[in-house]
Amino acid sequence: MATELITLAGHEQVVFCTDPDTGLRAIIALHDTALGPGLGGTRFHPYASMDQALADVLRLSRAMTSKNAVAGLDHGGGKGVILGDPNRDKTPELLRAYGRFVESLGGRYVTACDVGTYVADMDVVGESTRWATGRSPERGGAGDSSVLTAYGVFQGMRAAAQHVWGEPTLAGRRVGIAGVGKVGRRLTDQLLEDGAQVVVTDVNPDAVRDLVARHPSVCALNDVDDLVREELDVYSPNALGGALDEVTVDLLRARIVCGGANNQLVSEGHGGTAERLRERGITYAPDFLVNAGGVIQVSDELHGFDMERARRRTATIFDHTLEVLRSADAEDVTPAVAADRLAERRIAAGGPRPWLPAGEHRDT
Ligand SMILES: NC(=O)c1ccc[n+]([C@@H]2O[C@H](COP(=O)([O-])OP(=O)(O)OC[C@H]3O[C@@H](n4cnc5c(N)ncnc54)[C@H](O)[C@@H]3O)[C@@H](O)[C@H]2O)c1
DSSP states (O other): OHHHHHHHHTOSEEEEEEETTTTEEEEEEEEEOTTSSEEOOEEEEOOSSHHHHHHHHHHHHHHHHHHHHHTTOSOEEEEEEEESOHHHHOOHHHHHHHHHHHHHTTTSEEBOBOTTOOHHHHHHHTTSOSOBOSOOGGGTOOOOTHHHHHHHHHHHHHHHHHHHHSSSOOTTOEEEEEOOSHHHHHHHHHHHHHTOEEEEEOSOHHHHHHHHHHOTTOEEOSSHHHHHHSOOSEEEEOSSSOOBOHHHHHHOOOSEEOOSOSSOBSSOSTTSHHHHHHHTTOEEOOHHHHTTHHHHHHHHGGGOOOHHHHHHHHHTHHHHHHHHHHHHHHHTSOHHHHHHHHHHHHHHTSOOSSOOOTTOOOOO
């Protein structure tokens, strides 16, 4: 089962890591390093089995190859998963053991935060490897990546507005935000500043209460079902994956979908949700394109973190989104396909695989 999965997905390298002393069980997957070292976060999750963890890390690392390529980063796709309950099994010793496995790859894999891992965890992982990003500013890190994730989503949304309405602004538009956690609430700040009306929903009532206390003009709805049915110009998923299924797409009244959540399309590829959106005349700004600000932020850490440099780079999400939406129209394909093609072109122009750290290339 394992070898079949790996071969099918075309991964360069998959490393199974175990450390009996700390109970660590982890997998690191490098999908494609044509553009440079694999970069992607580490997910800490109570997987039901090793096979389930493997399937997840293969899928996630592959998605990072595309995300890093369209973001214009010199990084390939990589991802790590640690098997276990982060609330019960996460210890400093286990994180340091994981860091040693990351270090053992000599810089071919660069890690960061993901679901179940936080800035403080990357500080600990970083005690045993040079290749941990998303650390705290006190340790020279980039800190909370949602800052530039939200900024990038805002840039993607401005580009979609330019494409659809001819103006790169959300002023006077009604934007619905599903999920006002770290990304959604920062996005709300920027939209309000731009002059948009914002409608939100979140399963966590505290998150909504805090936001409305800060911004009394924000309107809160009961749940995502209500938000989807609302008269909106833009719908922005910023909670969990799988936000766009067929039912949701059929109910949507917005002209644009653009949000930070990962893996929004429930059904990918031919006949999938992206095509349904297109049939309904809804412009979809691909998630992995517009939410790349976070990975841009943490990648900057490898060069001595500079927030302004990372912000300038994230601002290019505006141009990339516009380019993708225009080429989707020109090539008569969905924006998801156009973004994949952009990634493929960049990867095809990359170097030989596997990428090796400087000074370790060998001519044979
Ligand atoms: N933080 C980043 O840098 C980053 C980068 C890229 C992608 N993303 C993606 O963006 C999304 C949001 O990330 P985040 O860091 O803000 O996470 P978060 O956990 O801070 O916020 C998510 C919010 O969504 C809410 N939520 C969960 N289920 C919901 C539902 N069914 N309906 C309404 N609200 C619901 C939660 O209560 C929470 O407030 C995730 O999909 C994440 O994978 C985040």
